[in-house]
Amino acid sequence: MARIGNAKQLAEYRKQVKASKPESRKAIAVCAGTGCKAFGSFELFEAFREALARHELDRQWDLRATGCHGFCERGPLVLFFPDGMLYQRVKSSDVDEIVQTTLKQGKVVDRLLYTDPQSGDAYIKERDIPFYKHQRRLVLEQNGQIDPCSIDDYIALGGYSALAKALAMGPHRVLDEVERAHLRGRGGAGFPAGRKWKTCRGTESDKRYIICNADEGDPGAFMDRSVLEGNPHSVLEGMIIGAFAIGADEGWVYVRQEYPLAIERLELALEAARAKGLLGEDILGSGFAFDVHINRGGGAFVCGEESALIASLEGRRGVPRRRPPYPAVAGLHGKPTNINNVETWANVPLIVGKGADWFRSIGTEGSKGTKIFSLVGKVNNTGLVEVPMGMPLRQIVEDIGGGIPGGKRFKAVQTGGPSGGCLPADKLDVAVDFDSLTAEGSMMGSGGMIVMDEDTCMVDVARYFVGFLKFESCGNCTSCRDGLERMHELLTDITEGRGTDETIALLEDLAATVKATSLCALGTTAVNPVQSTLKYFRDEYEAHVRDKRCPARVCKALISYTIDNDACTGCTLCAKRCPQDAISGQKKGPHTIDQDKCIKCGICRDVCTYDAVRVE
Amino acid sequence: MARRGRLVIKPDRCTGCRTCELACAFVHSTGGLLGLSRIRIREAGAGPEGDRHLQMTCLQCIEAACVKVCPVDALVRNEDTGAIEVSERCIGCGLCAVVCPFGHMHFDRMLGRPIKCDLCGGAPTCAAFCPHGALEVR
Amino acid sequence: MERRFKINDIDVKARAGEHLLDVARRYGFEIPSLCHHEALPPIGACRICLVEVAWGGRRELCTSCNFEVIEGMQVTTDTPAVQHHRAMNLELLLARAPGSARLRELAAQYGVRRTRFGPPATSPLPNCILCELCVRACEQLGNHALTMVGRGDKKRIGLAFNSPSEQCTGCASCASVCPTECIPVKDTAAGRTIWGQTHPLVLCKVCGAPVMTERQRAKAIAKKGLPEEYYDFCESCKQSTASKRFASIVW
Numbered sequence A: 001m002a003r004i005g006n007a008k009q010l011a012e013y014r015k016q017v018k019a020s021k022p023e024s025r026k027a028i029a030v031c032a033g034t035g036c037k038a039f040g041s042f043e044l045f046e047a048f049r050e051a052l053a054r055h056e057l058d059r060q061w062d063l064r065a066t067g068c069h070g071f072c073e074r075g076p077l078v079l080f081f082p083d084g085m086l087y088q089r090v091k092s093s094d095v096d097e098i099v100q101t102t103l104k105q106g107k108v109v110d111r112l113l114y115t116d117p118q119s120g121d122a123y124i125k126e127r128d129i130p131f132y133k134h135q136r137r138l139v140l141e142q143n144g145q146i147d148p149c150s151i152d153d154y155i156a157l158g159g160y161s162a163l164a165k166a167l168a169m170g171p172h173r174v175l176d177e178v179e180r181a182h183l184r185g186r187g188g189a190g191f192p193a194g195r196k197w198k199t200c201r202g203t204e205s206d207k208r209y210i211i212c213n214a215d216e217g218d219p220g221a222f223m224d225r226s227v228l229e230g231n232p233h234s235v236l237e238g239m240i241i242g243a244f245a246i247g248a249d250e251g252w253v254y255v256r257q258e259y260p261l262a263i264e265r266l267e268l269a270l271e272a273a274r275a276k277g278l279l280g281e282d283i284l285g286s287g288f289a290f291d292v293h294i295n296r297g298g299g300a301f302v303c304g305e306e307s308a309l310i311a312s313l314e315g316r317r318g319v320p321r322r323r324p325p326y327p328a329v330a331g332l333h334g335k336p337t338n339i340n341n342v343e344t345w346a347n348v349p350l351i352v353g354k355g356a357d358w359f360r361s362i363g364t365e366g367s368k369g370t371k372i373f374s375l376v377g378k379v380n381n382t383g384l385v386e387v388p389m390g391m392p393l394r395q396i397v398e399d400i401g402g403g404i405p406g407g408k409r410f411k412a413v414q415t416g417g418p419s420g421g422c423l424p425a426d427k428l429d430v431a432v433d434f435d436s437l438t439a440e441g442s443m444m445g446s447g448g449m450i451v452m453d454e455d456t457c458m459v460d461v462a463r464y465f466v467g468f469l470k471f472e473s474c475g476n477c478t479s480c481r482d483g484l485e486r487m488h489e490l491l492t493d494i495t496e497g498r499g500t501d502e503t504i505a506l507l508e509d510l511a512a513t514v515k516a517t518s519l520c521a522l523g524t525t526a527v528n529p530v531q532s533t534l535k536y537f538r539d540e541y542e543a544h545v546r547d548k549r550c551p552a553r554v555c556k557a558l559i560s561y562t563i564d565n566d567a568c569t570g571c572t573l574c575a576k577r578c579p580q581d582a583i584s585g586q587k588k589g590p591h592t593i594d595q596d597k598c599i600k601c602g603i604c605r606d607v608c609t610y611d612a613v614r615v616e
Numbered sequence B: 001m002a003r004r005g006r007l008v009i010k011p012d013r014c015t016g017c018r019t020c021e022l023a024c025a026f027v028h029s030t031g032g033l034l035g036l037s038r039i040r041i042r043e044a045g046a047g048p049e050g051d052r053h054l055q056m057t058c059l060q061c062i063e064a065a066c067v068k069v070c071p072v073d074a075l076v077r078n079e080d081t082g083a084i085e086v087s088e089r090c091i092g093c094g095l096c097a098v099v100c101p102f103g104h105m106h107f108d109r110m111l112g113r114p115i116k117c118d119l120c121g122g123a124p125t126c127a128a129f130c131p132h133g134a135l136e137v138r
Numbered sequence C: 001m002e003r004r005f006k007i008n009d010i011d012v013k014a015r016a017g018e019h020l021l022d023v024a025r026r027y028g029f030e031i032p033s034l035c036h037h038e039a040l041p042p043i044g045a046c047r048i049c050l051v052e053v054a055w056g057g058r059r060e061l062c063t064s065c066n067f068e069v070i071e072g073m074q075v076t077t078d079t080p081a082v083q084h085h086r087a088m089n090l091e092l093l094l095a096r097a098p099g100s101a102r103l104r105e106l107a108a109q110y111g112v113r114r115t116r117f118g119p120p121a122t123s124p125l126p127n128c129i130l131c132e133l134c135v136r137a138c139e140q141l142g143n144h145a146l147t148m149v150g151r152g153d154k155k156r157i158g159l160a161f162n163s164p165s166e167q168c169t170g171c172a173s174c175a176s177v178c179p180t181e182c183i184p185v186k187d188t189a190a191g192r193t194i195w196g197q198t199h200p201l202v203l204c205k206v207c208g209a210p211v212m213t214e215r216q217r218a219k220a221i222a223k224k225g226l227p228e229e230y231y232d233f234c235e236s237c238k239q240s241t242a243s244k245r246f247a248s249i250v251w
């Protein structure tokens, strides 16, 4: 593995790599993302390798274990190039048939295709599947195409050409380009990256650092993980370009400990880039030197906040401090430090490579480019979706997500992770961009998106998130630490039937103080789930405190199970299954539930074949 | 530099009436707790004209041990009056009282603070109240 | 470098990097605080020193203790919003420290005479408001015996590594700075008991009264370079020795 000495050699090397691949550009991409791995994609990959060798097809087909394709729910996924056919839920036992039918005869194995659960339509090509059709994959584009452990795969698709271009442009033109692209940080706050870079460069210092924030503490979010696992070089290239523009010679990636695969692939990427002369001393013969270290974070949510992250990197307790001074002025070890999110860094090679004008053509006035969301909850298609900024929420939920399963009604969607707000059905036409979401009382956050259906109690949802956040608060501020704990108590009172109108009033009052007086954004945004549900679903709160009723029939203290005498056939099944022996009645006669004994586990309702158990 | 009044002690005039202690206690604490007085009268045996007394209070040393020992630089010299004052920086470790060679500093556990003469901002109250001219401001 | 700005419409000056609360107090403005100490780095924990700050088209509620002054800003120390949120934070703290007279008094000034919240679920040290002054004082002394343990609603003050600490000198500075006076210190003939340890005391060579703890003495001697005999006598014995010496000079 020789070092690549300059841009020309990089182009030559790219030609060589391409020439070594099968001429037909035929490739089989087995997803090796964390989701598909859990479904057994590693064994599947081995089965393919073995089968290709056995059938002597390994020179015609390039077999790759790739990063996450986003449609994790349907894994393991196998994608065929160049035509883009997708097989889903593939098992090792399917491999022989695939080789015989698809590889040898060019025919489709129908049962492995994705079928829309609602329309029943089957799709051959990945890009035609509704889940993918409405997406615009820029950052994730190569995830399904390249082997994340192979720098050659990345280079073959044009990787590191943006770096070569940046080195030729010089730092100031790169800064201008990124600023002009109006790239906003993808980690939550949406601060313009170009401005931050310029501040950092503009601060006099003998040393500057850059940091990639890969802490990703939102429960259920895996955007950053998928990018790091699927395309680590894109993040690294972004960081090298950034360091060059900013004038930094040292970088850190702060990855949470729970992402061992991401760490492993990143380490491989760093080694490969160093060996090729793309990282370390004299990068691509430019004289510019820069290296990157990896730090494993302990996994506290608050350590994702930039000043807490820096404290943690310095070996102190991960507690936020007041900004300003911002890290770009005084960060790691007091030096100017530019910190950006994984996805932000991954956008940089695209911007430098294709130009700010191209980037600006995507998205809305205030928010350019795309954003990756992790779409979960009560939708038919869950997974990672990348959409242009400004797409209406409705399109994400209905077209990409495929609507709500089981014919249930949509109730709310929470955007922005645990401290995002919950938006109701009449806000579904809101454009998904930084400013519109904030205006409606929610936020872009780092890209969590949870869909809720009619069976969700919004008071209970607020209680759940406040419970998470009070636990994750660093505990510094009275307002955040004690305020959230008290809000959680009040919400518990409401869900357990002890609430009154005063409880709601105090909750609102407290939320205002937590928002207005907490030090970091954990505290100031933690009240979003409460304030937004109070704003859009106040009737549910009122039903809990005034009528002692949970409209979604979730809050156990406020519901009771009864048996409808007309529907009950006296089969005795429920009585047999009740763990509390709370159900009595004669065989073939109507049954009743002893409310004193009932613990509201709901088993009777689940087992009743005649739908005779009612919840009030 | 022109400093405002220096406190001059004249033990030979002191009768031991302790008016100074009382005056000090009143300006430095509510209710005039004598224990909080910064000046103390010590008996110094009998002389030809009766019992002798000495007024003991901080000397505002040039190279003060208390200033040296303080871990948080809480003892600061007031350049106007020359007095070493206990600033808000004090964290109550008590070392200053331990090292004062004359015992002029008193550490009050209740307050968590040392107690010492601050020359009342340049106009020592003790001197103003001494009926015998045993404390003078010059 | 100098920064000029206004507090309650009055022109003030400060050094760049200074914190607003210190400047305001220098000029005689009253802002309440619980977790601030001049000798210790501010952390903005209690959220009581709130003020309203307007600069560059922004208007925000900020804690003044950790707010670095900005040229041209306008500070208001007592708006209705400031009062309202101070009161709520005081009410929250009052539930933690109902036994603190200082807190009760301060809360009463903001019309908070009782708290609507019960005792907190976890509070191993009664009346502690988690302001970290003790931890910061201990750090400042270079002892590092105290630390914060846990986070969120589980946060509490504890000994580093949760065992009687080698580092603790028994100086009781923590107890001195504590705004709610909630750290128990007991001096007896056996020594000073604090944080689960009893520290042997150095006794006055003349009268036998306690002077300081042995660890405190050893540390001070090692660090401060004053003669050892400076640490040998109690205040009272030193004063009587000194008075005798003075007397011999006068008469």
Ligand SMILES: Cc1cc2nc3c(=O)[nH]c(=O)nc-3n(C[C@H](O)[C@H](O)[C@H](O)COP(=O)(O)O)c2cc1C
Pocket: A184, A185, A186, A187, A188, A189, A190, A191, A193, A213, A214, A215, A216, A217, A218, A301, A302, A303, A304, A305, A306, A307, A339, A340, A341, A342, A344, A345, A446, A520, A521, A522
């Ligand atoms: C409680 C909290 C948690 C955060 N967690 C993350 C995180 O996991 N990843 C991230 O990139 N940014 C996170 N942030 C945002 C960072 O503080 C910071 O704004 C971001 O890393 C800046 O990068 P960007 O400008 O590229 O978004 C968090 C902020 C807060 C207040």
Ligand code: SF4
Pocket: A302, A319, A320, A472, A473, A474, A475, A476, A477, A478, A480, A481, A518, A519, A520, A521, A522, A523, A524
């Ligand atoms: S707002 Fe919450 S998480 Fe942020 S510093 Fe304050 S206590 Fe810590």
Ligand code: SF4
Pocket: C125, C127, C128, C129, C130, C131, C132, C133, C134, C135, C157, C174, C177, C178, C179, C180, C181, C182, C183
């Ligand atoms: S013990 Fe006292 S000083 Fe320490 S955190 Fe608690 S209230 Fe603050």
Ligand code: FES
Pocket: C032, C033, C034, C035, C036, C043, C044, C045, C046, C047, C048, C049, C050, C063, C064, C065, C066
């Ligand atoms: S004194 Fe400023 S937050 Fe406590």
